[in-house]
Amino acid sequence: MLLLDKNEAQGVRTAVLDSIRQSSREDIGSGRVAHKVGIVTGVGPASGIGTFASRLFAREGARALYLLDLSDVLPDFASELAKTFPDTKITFVRGDAADEATVRDIVARAVKEEGRLDFYFANAGISNVRPKEWGKFDPNSRESQLQALRHGGRTLDMISVEEFMEIQRVNVLSGFLALKYAAPAMQDAAPAVGKRIPGGSIVLTASVAGRLANAGSLPYSASKAAVVSMAQTGAYEYAGYNIRINAICPGLIQTDMTAAVFAAARSNHNEGATGQINPLLRHGLPVEIAQAALWLVSDDASYVNGQPIPVDGGLTASMPYQRKLVKRPAKL
Template sequence: MRFEGKTIVITGGSSGIGRGTVDLFLREGAEVVMGDINADEGSAMMSTLGDSFHFQKCDVSQEEDVKALMDYAAESTGGLDVVFNNAGAGGPRDAIDEISGNDWDFAMALLLKSVAMGIRHSAPHLKKRGGGAIINTASVCAFQAGFGPVAYSTAKAGVLHLTKLSAAELAQYNIRVNAICPGFIQTNIFAATVGANKEEALQINSVLGQAAAGAQPVSRPGVPGDIAEAVAYFASDAAGFVTGTHLLVDGGLLVGTQSSWDPEAPGMLDAILPEHLR
């Protein structure tokens, strides 16, 4: 019960990583306030998760919605201790030489501005509490090409830098700010990016699960609970001396090329040198 007596705001908590985090914090004794654009699922969760769960519809790309969520959380529970800025989607998939300005602006509002405003409008409530923790969802896409669309990846890189800057500015108020960088996590974000229906989403998740064994050292896909545990660490007193950094939760995806961890994979020299020189 690490979070008994604490109020946690989680955005994008109706599915995937967010839902896994909602469940963990409820198990650990917190009052959880979820903001999500999916009002139907939010209402359904209200009826099943008990009195410690609260829901308010929130479009995180709209500043007034984000402010209203933070104000509601503080007013309805008596204060605010932890914020998990998690809501997002894959966004536009266009390449840089094809994407429109409007699509770019949409991705930045959904994935970067939302985090900035989550920090902006939760900070006054955290100050009143004497401090707290903010955790932002970034991504392995922030580090190199090939893991996501250009707009999504750029926004997630922005989240990492925003995390550092915010940590520096808010340290004087005993507010810690950190980021989580998920790798391949079995959620519907990949299916939603391509507009898949429920049946197609199940197939996509199955394929991703099988592909994970060959894509990273840890031979299983990540699950929402893996990320939830990392969020709980940053939110807890155990991370009281940790701020302005990030945690990769990626099964080792970024440790190096496949030849660095798979003894059966050819190395770079194997690929370019004649056999008699290897």
């Protein structure tokens, strides 16, 4: 077999990423979640998974979306979403997805106003706690890039108990509260508003770091392992109610959370190397995780339950190794 030229491989990678970005801008859907009412947490950052998922849910016909985040840009995003998809009622709440009263109230509000709750995408999460005195991460600052990379790469003895507990609070407690309050709200049918069959779908954002070592720091990995376990255990907790609970396990995705990694790669003229250890030889985009969430909250995934689903380019399909690129023979 002939070795695949490195430039040709890079060209394929670039074409695929460009195609995915282009398709994410489309405004016409096929109604995959038509008439459904949902809640999404972790919404706001322009390149965030929750932001892309909210857009997909609206594009695919959701009747009402309730968006929850602490981001200052959430109102602007909600306004833009409502203008683009006027048939979807958009409601935003600025709050903490790991605060019990906030989650209880947004679930109660959705049910009171819409008469039903069909899905909850518990996407809010953090990878570490950035010191307040550093301010916001500046992707154009070399010093900010290095600062963020050093902070993310700290060894266990350099991480405080307080930071460990905050990561668990945000990542784990937010998922627990989603199950605690959203699942009971999905248990009953609501014929008056078109929900003839009880049930719903809860999707938790986990990570490949919750399934395998060496994909994140210990506090982050521990939190995501707990999220995976909650999806599996929660599915049995609500057995018989037609409530499906699953977790998505992203690989390396280009989001605000990983901005420092990509900024450093760009400054070193090495951006093409990101994500090279999976069989697709590339990183993922947030819309690719959002598409998985869309599938899981839709009726298309009606028999998928209690699963940690990797969306990682094949990273966890085998032991990682640096494979040789080969030129496949042309089809006859």
